[in-house]
Amino acid sequence: MILGTETSNKYEIKNSLGQRIYFAVEESICFNRTFCSTLRACTLKVMDNSGREVITVNRPLRCNSCWCPCYLQELEIQAPPGTIVGYVAQKWDPFLPKFTIQNANKEDILKIVGPCATCGCFGDVDFEVKTINEKLTIGKISKYWSGFVNDVFTNADNFGIHVPADLDVTVKAAMIGACFLFDFMFFEHSLAGL
Template sequence: MAYQDGQNQKSRGLPGFLPGYPDPDQSHPTVPSNSRKQVSLQSLPPPGNLPPGLEYLSQLDLIIIHQQVELLEMILGTETSNKYEIKNCLGQRVYFAVEESICFNRNFCSPLRSCTLRVTDNTGREVITVHRPLRCTSCWCPCYLQELEIQAPPGTIVGYVVQKWDPFLPKFTIQNENKEDILKIVGPYATCGCFGDVDFEVKTINEKITIGKISKYWSGFVNDVFTNADNFGIHVPADLDVKIKAAMIGACFLFELTVQWRRQNISN
């Protein structure tokens, strides 16, 4: 499925909607300028059979993940705990994510480190927990590759993101709670993101059909040089299972670490 590059360049706030879907300007109502920047989830009707706290994801076909810039990281050059805002297409914050890791691991094992990311809604309730064990990041090593475990709610496994060995392309598989393959994520050969966005295509298992993409947005020259902050966008059909959407959010956290590592290697 081909994406319209012209539409991607037209608006960085709403890039790359899937073909066949309504125009973003028509499908989303106009929000007053004095509207709240956070989305209240309490007013949403509770759908059945959805993990608690993920009800709002069932309405989204674009999820934006914005990593917050840490002042201490900019000044001292040390690696701090990552923090992320997860937003809808209107820029309203839906969730907030915080990394839990050891300072030694962040600064000496940065791209390899084990960590836990806790995703909370705007009421402070933890709705997603992402566990990342210590893993290898080399594409030349066919074993001990990247893996994430996604829980929603905490304590209930809903999926995994598993790296598949490939000497040239970054490839990942999204699995369900039984470790059955559901979708594949295929990235480009060059992931440095210099002066442009980097797209990871979300494909069916046979890789013949593209159903969406995960984009790492280029954040500008100054931000790329002086910070490690990244911004991602998840473009998927709105009716996709919320458990898979939660797994894709976890995949973005993984990409943030691996793409950052490749960028640092290039700059060195």
């Protein structure tokens, strides 16, 4: 924090009982973390408690602006590593954060629609998971408010994914990837600015 150096992200993924079922580590180049900040290209490796990699999330360097409708954010999800099972792709919208969850053939399966303001000041931020026509909400990805001190002075965030239990496991893997993407895009801040 004193040097203003951005470090690789680390995540714990827990079940509804609070038990850790996976952990994830970011692999990225220091140059990218320092100069590309939250737009950086990286790979997130999701491992089970025995250290076996079960999901790989690849994020290329992309644009992050509501004024630029090309070269928007996209993630590739592999589960198991080496087998592409889906994508999370940002869709252009001037007012709302919008994303689609796609299968391995890049066909839309679900949509995710975020709120107009994602600052999360004094409350949770919910991204609704919807059917393709956006008429039915089937779940949500939430960034939980963890208090003023934690939100302002740390990069630690808590997220929750609420979807039907019978949802396909490849779509659940894509939802984990979407959660990582939302953390990078909307909630990570550089410690160099403190």
